[in-house]
Amino acid sequence: MRIRIVDAFTDRPFAGNPAGVLLLDTPESPTAPGTQLPVANGSFPDDTWLQRVAAEVNHAETAFAHPLPPGSEADWALRWFTPVTEVDLCGHATLATAHVLRSTGAATGPVRFATRSGVLVAEAHDDGTITLDFPTAPLTEVGVPEGVAEALGAVPLSAHDTGPHLGDLLVELADEQTVRGLAPDIRALVRHSERGIIATALADDPSGGYDFVSRGFFPRVGIDEDPVTGSAHTALAPFWSHRLDRPALTGLQTSARTGLVRTRLRGDRTLLTGHAVTVIEGELLA
Numbered sequence: 001m002r003i004r005i006v007d008a009f010t011d012r013p014f015a016g017n018p019a020g021v022l023l024l025d026t027p028e029s030p031t032a033p034g035t036q037l038p039v040a041n042g043s044f045p046d047d048t049w050l051q052r053v054a055a056e057v058n059h060a061e062t063a064f065a066h067p068l069p070p071g072s073e074a075d076w077a078l079r080w081f082t083p084v085t086e087v088d089l090c091g092h093a094t095l096a097t098a099h100v101l102r103s104t105g106a107a108t109g110p111v112r113f114a115t116r117s118g119v120l121v122a123e124a125h126d127d128g129t130i131t132l133d134f135p136t137a138p139l140t141e142v143g144v145p146e147g148v149a150e151a152l153g154a155v156p157l158s159a160h161d162t163g164p165h166l167g168d169l170l171v172e173l174a175d176e177q178t179v180r181g182l183a184p185d186i187r188a189l190v191r192h193s194e195r196g197i198i199a200t201a202l203a204d205d206p207s208g209g210y211d212f213v214s215r216g217f218f219p220r221v222g223i224d225e226d227p228v229t230g231s232a233h234t235a236l237a238p239f240w241s242h243r244l245d246r247p248a249l250t251g252l253q254t255s256a257r258t259g260l261v262r263t264r265l266r267g268d269r270t271l272l273t274g275h276a277v278t279v280i281e282g283e284l285l286a
Contacts (some may be wrong), residue, residue, distance in 0.1 A: 091230015165196030228259030
């Protein structure tokens with residue numbers, strides 16, 4: 001079957017966040033000998049096989065999608081796996097999957113995905129961008145947990161719990177340069193959230209093309225630092241939109257690869273917009 005590596009939240013190869021994408025139960029994905037692949041009733045392969053493929057791809061997430069029959073609540077079923085576990089929500093691999101569906105002609109117009117976080121919609125635009133409609137993370141301000149400053153190597157100005165879908169701790173730091181300069185003790189961060197730590201600050205230069213910066217560390221799910229985290233922006237968008245009194249913003253995730261995420265807050269939904277580029281396409285034989 002065909003497997004692709006797609007760089008998401010970037011318009012150029014070798015930037016953004018790479019994701020593996022496999023479209024299952026389609027004409028381009030015939031059953032390979034010895035694998036338990038989907039059948040016409042719309043089931044996923046065995047979880048062990050999915051996890052092994054994700055471990056082999058070894059990117060932050062690998063997305064698996066298969067079409068649903070007419071009359072279903074969504075058009076495609078979608079799941080995401082890190083190299084070590086399945087996750088409830090993933091932005092960049094959803095963007096990557098929508099990009100593959102559009103570029104291969106497997107889907108046109110808005111696409112509805114049935115996921116562990118409900119039905120998520122992706123819509124492609126004429127300028128090549130794709131917009132994801134995701135649930136907004138509920139933010140609750142909390143005290144900065146003991147040991148977080150030491151683990152990050154920077155003192156947070158505030159901390160927020162991001163709710164059950166993300167399970168992250170969002171921490172505001174003093175400025176952009178502090179975020180860029182973080183060199184955290186990754187093993188120590190494991191103790192301080194269900195999934196990971198999102199560090200953020202206002203952009204130093206508002207005219208630079210982005211409004212805020214962030215970095216994301218998720219060692220509990222096998223990702224020491226995520227290059228560009230779409231799901232984290234469902235928490236970053238309400239945090240900064242309320243602070244700046246603007247519904248539409250642009251975030252720069254300042255990992256080594258970097259990537260831009262345009263956000264628009266719509267109450268309990270957050271729209272995430274970005275580009276994607278296919279960089280590798282090949283055949284999965286196992």
